[in-house]
Amino acid sequence: MRGHAYLVGAYCPGRSVVHRAPLWLKGLLLLAVAVACFAFPQVYLTSAVLAAVVVLHFAARLPAGRLWQPVRVMLIFLVLIAGYQYLQSGPGTAWQVVAAIMATVLASNIVTASTPIATLLDSLERAVEPLRRFGADPERFSLTVSLMLRSIPFVIGAFDDVRDAARARGLERNVRARTLPVLIGTVAYARATGEALAARGLGDPLD
Amino acid sequence: MSHVLLQEASFSAETSGGSVRIILQPTTLELSEQRIAVIGANGSGKSTLLRLLNGLLLPSTGSVSVDGLDTRADGGAVRRQVGFVFTDPLSQLVMPTPLEDLELSLRRRVKSTTARRQEAARLLQEYGLEPLGGNSIYELSGGERQLLALATVLAVEPTLLVLDEPSTLLDLRNTRLLRSRLAGLNQQLILSTHDLELALDCSRALVMDAGQVVFDGAAADAVAHYRGMYS
Ligand SMILES: Nc1ncnc2c1ncn2[C@@H]1O[C@H](COP(=O)(O)OP(=O)(O)O)[C@@H](O)[C@H]1O
Numbered sequence A: 001m002r003g004h005a006y007l008v009g010a011y012c013p014g015r016s017v018v019h020r021a022p023l024w025l026k027g028l029l030l031l032a033v034a035v036a037c038f039a040f041p042q043v044y045l046t047s048a049v050l051a052a053v054v055v056l057h058f059a060a061r062l063p064a065g066r067l068w069q070p071v072r073v074m075l076i077f078l079v080l081i082a083g084y085q086y087l088q089s090g091p092g093t094a095w096q097v098v099a100a101i102m103a104t105v106l107a108s109n110i111v112t113a114s115t116p117i118a119t120l121l122d123s124l125e126r127a128v129e130p131l132r133r134f135g136a137d138p139e140r141f142s143l144t145v146s147l148m149l150r151s152i153p154f155v156i157g158a159f160d161d162v163r164d165a166a167r168a169r170g171l172e173r174n175v176r177a178r179t180l181p182v183l184i185g186t187v188a189y190a191r192a193t194g195e196a197l198a199a200r201g202l203g204d205p206l207d
Numbered sequence B: 001m002s003h004v005l006l007q008e009a010s011f012s013a014e015t016s017g018g019s020v021r022i023i024l025q026p027t028t029l030e031l032s033e034q035r036i037a038v039i040g041a042n043g044s045g046k047s048t049l050l051r052l053l054n055g056l057l058l059p060s061t062g063s064v065s066v067d068g069l070d071t072r073a074d075g076g077a078v079r080r081q082v083g084f085v086f087t088d089p090l091s092q093l094v095m096p097t098p099l100e101d102l103e104l105s106l107r108r109r110v111k112s113t114t115a116r117r118q119e120a121a122r123l124l125q126e127y128g129l130e131p132l133g134g135n136s137i138y139e140l141s142g143g144e145r146q147l148l149a150l151a152t153v154l155a156v157e158p159t160l161l162v163l164d165e166p167s168t169l170l171d172l173r174n175t176r177l178l179r180s181r182l183a184g185l186n187q188q189l190i191l192s193t194h195d196l197e198l199a200l201d202c203s204r205a206l207v208m209d210a211g212q213v214v215f216d217g218a219a220a221d222a223v224a225h226y227r228g229m230y231s
């Protein structure tokens, strides 16, 4: 199930204000978005934050399609969560929770789209460097993060594959037929990535 | 030159039925020639043998070591020394673009960001891939991908390179290109292949059948033996 041309989470070159902003500032704003959305779960605040994130997306001159892509990946989960919250606590909470997730995901999407992977890795490594004497391995940490980013397009592709396969067998309404293969595929992908790193002697702790 | 030693190394796997199947019979081998080929039918155990060499698989019994480093006890050190090239280059590439993938390989060896980028660009050029550095790896042709996969493994400067059927997915032109690339390398090579010409480029060849090494000798003799098995 490997082989998807999607480049979500990939860098979109550009010269916008967002591209030129230092990475620490982008990281701080991302953190602020997450804290505002999840520590202060209020409908108006979360809606305003989501609107601000969308404005930033266009300020970074990122294609409109990249707003929709990450949402589409999570669509099944968003609908399930919204449905559950709607029944438990009503429409306000349902919207707040979904908007909070979307705002945070879109904000991290802006960070990865406006920062080359190499810069991201180097900065992460530097940020974790002081923790080395407590046993942290900055190189492995940054590698792990970059591979998480790299897995996003794969998971999106897997959802598409599985949807097509389910459709071909008339199972498109079967949630299990649509999610289980994605899980299995994702585990296989993680395994393959581990092997790909082992093949280059990367990913083992340096002793 | 690396010195690879298999001592009574075997590999078995549990089948879904619950019984244990021996995929590689206990094998004792010393591999230190510059070019070694492994040939044999599909399912004869070539990939299993090769995967044992850098610890992608650990032996079920016996041991495998490279220059005295045991793949079980010193897996990390063995892997830094032994690079592995898969049949399918997409299994090898983990970053979105060729340039980023090469930079990933260089992270440990080249610490400065600018030097790393320069070195990655130089490697792309060496492999004739520089116009494609920023493209998606999915936009490369099969031949370009296999060359890139080779480049990313070589970028970590292994002393021994293991290649599992590196030309099986390539057309004739790209197979030739890969053969001449491999011929020009200083590294020690151990490769499995169905391409008997590629096998004949080696000085020593092993023939495998049903999980066993059934012939071990000069490449020309091994190829003759292999042909004889099916005539
Ligand atoms: N982990 C495993 N579990 C069960 N069977 C396996 C496993 N790995 C390999 N095999 C089987 O062992 C045999 C040898 O496999 P392999 O080493 O890939 O052969 P080759 O590379 O020569 O085609 C094949 O029949 C394969 O299906």
Ligand SMILES: [Mg+2]
Residues within 6 Å of the ligand: B046, B047, B048, B164, B165
């Ligand atoms: Mg094989």
